Amino acid sequence: MLSENVYIIGAGEAKYGELWDRSLRDIAVEAGLKAVENAGIRTRDLGAIYMGNSLGGGISMQEHLSALMSDHAGIASEYIPSMRIEASTASGGAAIREGFLAIKSGEYDIVMVGGAEKMTELYGSENIDITSSILDREWEAFEGATPAALAALSSRKYMKDFNVPKEILSKISVNDHMNANLNENAHFRNKITVEQAMKATLIAEPLNLMDCAPLSDGASSIVLASEEYVKKNSIEGVRIVSSAMSQGPFALHSRESVYTVEPTKLAARKALKDANMKNSDISFVEIHDSYNIYGLMALEDLGFAEKGKGKELVEEGIGLNDRLPVNPSGGLKAKGFPFGATGVGQAVEAYLQLKGKANKRQIKDAKRAMIHNMAGSGVASVVHILEVE
Amino acid sequence: MLSENVYIIGAGEAKYGELWDRSLRDIAVEAGLKAVENAGIRTRDLGAIYMGNSLGGGISMQEHLSALMSDHAGIASEYIPSMRIEASTASGGAAIREGFLAIKSGEYDIVMVGGAEKMTELYGSENIDITSSILDREWEAFEGATPAALAALSSRKYMKDFNVPKEILSKISVNDHMNANLNENAHFRNKITVEQAMKATLIAEPLNLMDCAPLSDGASSIVLASEEYVKKNSIEGVRIVSSAMSQGPFALHSRESVYTVEPTKLAARKALKDANMKNSDISFVEIHDSYNIYGLMALEDLGFAEKGKGKELVEEGIGLNDRLPVNPSGGLKAKGFPFGATGVGQAVEAYLQLKGKANKRQIKDAKRAMIHNMAGSGVASVVHILEVE
Numbered sequence: 025m026l027s028e029n030v031y032i033i034g035a036g037e038a039k040y041g042e043l044w045d046r047s048l049r050d051i052a053v054e055a056g057l058k059a060v061e062n063a064g065i066r067t068r069d070l071g072a073i074y075m076g077n078s079l080g081g082g083i084s085m086q087e088h089l090s091a092l093m094s095d096h097a098g099i100a101s102e103y104i105p106s107m108r109i110e111a112s113t114a115s116g117g118a119a120i121r122e123g124f125l126a127i128k129s130g131e132y133d134i135v136m137v138g139g140a141e142k143m144t145e146l147y148g149s150e151n152i153d154i155t156s157s158i159l160d161r162e163w164e165a166f167e168g169a170t171p172a173a174l175a176a177l178s179s180r181k182y183m184k185d186f187n188v189p190k191e192i193l194s195k196i197s198v199n200d201h202m203n204a205n206l207n208e209n210a211h212f213r214n215k216i217t218v219e220q221a222m223k224a225t226l227i228a229e230p231l232n233l234m235d236c237a238p239l240s241d242g243a244s245s246i247v248l249a250s251e252e253y254v255k256k257n258s259i260e261g262v263r264i265v266s267s268a269m270s271q272g273p274f275a276l277h278s279r280e281s282v283y284t285v286e287p288t289k290l291a292a293r294k295a296l297k298d299a300n301m302k303n304s305d306i307s308f309v310e311i312h313d314s315y316n317i318y319g320l321m322a323l324e325d326l327g328f329a330e331k332g333k334g335k336e337l338v339e340e341g342i343g344l345n346d347r348l349p350v351n352p353s354g355g356l357k358a359k360g361f362p363f364g365a366t367g368v369g370q371a372v373e374a375y376l377q378l379k380g381k382a383n384k385r386q387i388k389d390a391k392r393a394m395i396h397n398m399a400g401s402g403v404a405s406v407v408h409i410l411e412v413e
Numbered sequence: 414m415l416s417e418n419v420y421i422i423g424a425g426e427a428k429y430g431e432l433w434d435r436s437l438r439d440i441a442v443e444a445g446l447k448a449v450e451n452a453g454i455r456t457r458d459l460g461a462i463y464m465g466n467s468l469g470g471g472i473s474m475q476e477h478l479s480a481l482m483s484d485h486a487g488i489a490s491e492y493i494p495s496m497r498i499e500a501s502t503a504s505g506g507a508a509i510r511e512g513f514l515a516i517k518s519g520e521y522d523i524v525m526v527g528g529a530e531k532m533t534e535l536y537g538s539e540n541i542d543i544t545s546s547i548l549d550r551e552w553e554a555f556e557g558a559t560p561a562a563l564a565a566l567s568s569r570k571y572m573k574d575f576n577v578p579k580e581i582l583s584k585i586s587v588n589d590h591m592n593a594n595l596n597e598n599a600h601f602r603n604k605i606t607v608e609q610a611m612k613a614t615l616i617a618e619p620l621n622l623m624d625c626a627p628l629s630d631g632a633s634s635i636v637l638a639s640e641e642y643v644k645k646n647s648i649e650g651v652r653i654v655s656s657a658m659s660q661g662p663f664a665l666h667s668r669e670s671v672y673t674v675e676p677t678k679l680a681a682r683k684a685l686k687d688a689n690m691k692n693s694d695i696s697f698v699e700i701h702d703s704y705n706i707y708g709l710m711a712l713e714d715l716g717f718a719e720k721g722k723g724k725e726l727v728e729e730g731i732g733l734n735d736r737l738p739v740n741p742s743g744g745l746k747a748k749g750f751p752f753g754a755t756g757v758g759q760a761v762e763a764y765l766q767l768k769g770k771a772n773k774r775q776i777k778d779a780k781r782a783m784i785h786n787m788a789g790s791g792v793a794s795v796v797h798i799l800e801v802e
Binding site: 079082092122 | 415436438461467468469470471473474475476477479480481483484485489490492493494495496497498499500501504507511514515517518519520542543545546547549550551554658659660661662663664667675676679788789792793
């Protein structure tokens with residue numbers, strides 16, 4: 025039966041970090057089973073499993089992670105179909121979208137959406153080489169471009185064109201660390217000052233270590249259910265009000281601007297329109313700040329500030345008690361950045377916040393969240409709007 | 414708007430083979446644009462692109478193939494969302510399923526489903542190591558198991574338990590080559606005799622070179638459309654009557670039987686039930702014979718013969734003019750086996766046959782097709798039933 029609405033009814037997570045003693049399958053299973061338990065369902069209630077994962081083939085030489093996870097969760101005998109969804113660092117957001125559409129189609133009542141990435145394991149090749157798999161291998165990576173180099177390029181141009189000092193970028197990282205300090209699943213829980221952020225080891229000028237999200241291991245999982253299921257079982261879920269995805273030119277050199285991500289703009293516009301909302305209706309936002317410049321660009325492209333004016337928003341304050349809290353989870357910089365898990369992790373945070381279960385980092389009266397997951401340097405973006413009724 | 418029915422309205426393919434002068438993106442783009450042209454639509458009509466690909470991360474160190482393909486097809490400026498679907502060698506079938514569900518959900522009117530794999534390119538590691546990424550890396554591959562070794566194990570046990578001579582397996586390969594001889598997109602167009610098939614170079618006893626599908630480069634693509642679109646434009650498409658997927662234990666050693674693939678049985682049963690059909694209603698079948706033993710097992714698990722009795726079907730004849738033509742395309746053995754493209758290639762063949770456009774290999778009065786795409790040694794299976802009205 026077609027489901028008009030789709031709800032998140034449970035969430036689970038394995039701690040993000042450098043988990044040298046844990047394998048990809050371990051953390052995927054942990055997050056998945058925690059989500060099932062949290063949702064109060066049985067594993068055999070699952071109609072399907074969608075697993076976001078970006079680099080399993082390159083890093084761990086392990087494909088078909090969705091099936092491996094099911095098996096090692098001990099549920100293979102339930103013959104639940106699964107597949108891996110890959111859209112670079114937006115794999116998690118794309119997996120949520122597939123779960124959302126599958127329930128809407130009426131095919132399933134309950135679906136698990138997981139995301140997992142083991143970044144600290146190197147089986148096949150060099151780390152920088154593998155992470156460059158998300159770039160255009162032949163037209164970017166072979167020429168020496170790396171993800172950090174491309175972000176640095178966008179930073180320089182942005183800072184010059186809009187006369188934005190480096191402090192503004194640093195403040196986004198400082199905010200992430202501030203919030204991650206309150207998130208027990210975060211990779212980096214230490215608070216940092218703007219001064220510390222400004223003085224860190226250089227990575228790709230003008231970006232230093234505190235401007236770049238870490239390579240984290242981590243897994244996140246949510247359980248989605250149809251309207252019929254939620255009503256029948258009197259569950260107060262978090263509704264996925266809208267889902268939108270857009271994708272543009274792959275390589276940075278093909279785009280009209282190096283600091284405007286058209287797919288983010290288009291996805292946000294569609295998500296807001298489908299939800300019949302304005303930016304001012306959003307209580308908080310989780311943005312894809314794999315580099316803090318991308319965070320600043322996202323705030324603008326998502327519609328929270330005009331292009332070049334994101335600094336005003338940052339200066340006004342983006343903390344838990346400010347008008348627009350940004351990345352209450354700790355964001356990619358401090359909660360961590362396990363590529364394919366990231367988008368699902370954002371949904372976990374939004375679920376906790378909207379259910380009032382975010383403990384010390386709870387945002388007051390949080391009713392509506394926007395979550396933004398981006399592929400690479402902006403090839404694609406997935407935006408979801410969530411609401412608690 | 415919810416679409417009750419989903420149709421294939423176009424198909425395109427890049428030749429399968431060892432394409433040393435072509436890249437992954439080249440062949441993906443060729444198949445995609447041919448399908449768009451064949452469907453008589455414009456690229457900007459596409460709502461989304463789903464791309465089946467299994468090993469791009471390991472072989473070409475290139476992730477996010479769906480977006481790369483869009484870009485190099487020259488359609489990035491249309492901002493069409495896309496994602497890669499990965500379910501090992503069943504990636505293509507899984508991608509069809511996602512396109513099918515996305516249209517059913519009402520989100521899109523038209524969707525492209527592509528599959529592409531470049532098997533002859535080795536960037537990161539050894540070929541046998543990379544193809545073993547579809548196994549359980551830690552519990553199978555590290556112990557020395559390879560896909561061929563596992564298929565050999567199943568062959569031995571099957572041949573012993575059911576007293577099946579090796580000739581039966583060889584005849585499946587002979588049939589594939591016979592049909593591929595008539596398919597200009599096939600990797601191997603040479604006919605072979607049973608004697609030749611029996612005497613080929615040993616790979617993993619009892620399997621020799623003629624029992625194993627080749628590692629092919631190749632790309633296939635189809636265009637799916639909603640019922641509303643098809644009716645409005647008076648298109649006579651091929652209807653996807655049913656779609657089913659099932660998944661069981663990952664590693665071969667975890668299964669109850671080494672020659673029964675439970676996910677194939679369950680998916681076929683559901684696909685037939687949803688279609689309200691019996692096996693005898695099926696005009697022809699495309700089966701996943703990555704090793705001919707898997708083809709024989711599939712004929713049984715799909716319900717065309719009882720377990721252990723597949724040999725009777727093979728002896729009766731599985732050619733284009735027999736009661737149940739098997740693999741009119743040439744199958745995985747002779748049309749070729751580009752991992753993630755395979756399932757979409759099966760749909761291309763079914764589309765051509767059902768539209769009466771299969772030229773010299775046309776099956777008379779073909780009305781209904783079953784296509785079967787399997788992951789690895791039987792981790793998962795996807796079954797679709799297609800019909801022309």
